[in-house]
Amino acid sequence: MLQMKFARWTFGIAGVYGLLCLTPQLFMEERVGIDMPPKIEHPEFFYGFLGVAIAWQLAFLVIARDPARYRLMMLPAVVEKYSFGIACLVLFWQARLNVLIAPFAGIDLLLGTLFIAAYLHTKSAV
Structure with missing residues (x-):
């Protein structure tokens, strides 16, 4: 029972946190270009990324x-979290990551690790 609570809380918090962080960005395309130049040249990638990321936050809430x-x-879900976190680590080592992004990458790496723990401690319904 405790394992189920851990998984519920982990994925619930991750989903809410993600929605709070990602949804406002849908209205910040121009601001992102100002804060982290250059200007976004391919908005389809920007909005595509946000759409997929927001869909995953909803999946976390379903889980x-x-x-x-x-x-x-x-x-x-682990892949979703680690793909961003690991990419940011590599970009950091290459001196290509804006320092403002680093805390969010760290949070994703932590959540990915918590997702692994939730997986290992949750028994399948089947």
Whole structure:
């Protein structure tokens, strides 16, 4: 039972946190270009990234509702978190990452690790 609570809280917090961080960016295309030049030249990538990322936050909320049933979805959720965090680490080592992004990458790496723990401690519904 405790394992189920851990998974519910982990994915629930991740989903809400992600929605709070990502959704406002839908209205900040111009601001991003000012704060982190150059200007966004391919808005389809910017909005495409946000759309996919927001969809994943919704998936986290679905997983949180029934972790046992959606246990296998925890594995691609780990990939979602680690793909951003690891990419940011590599960009940091190449001196190509804006320092403002680093805390968010760290949070994603932490959440990815918590997702692995949730997966390992959640029994499948099947």
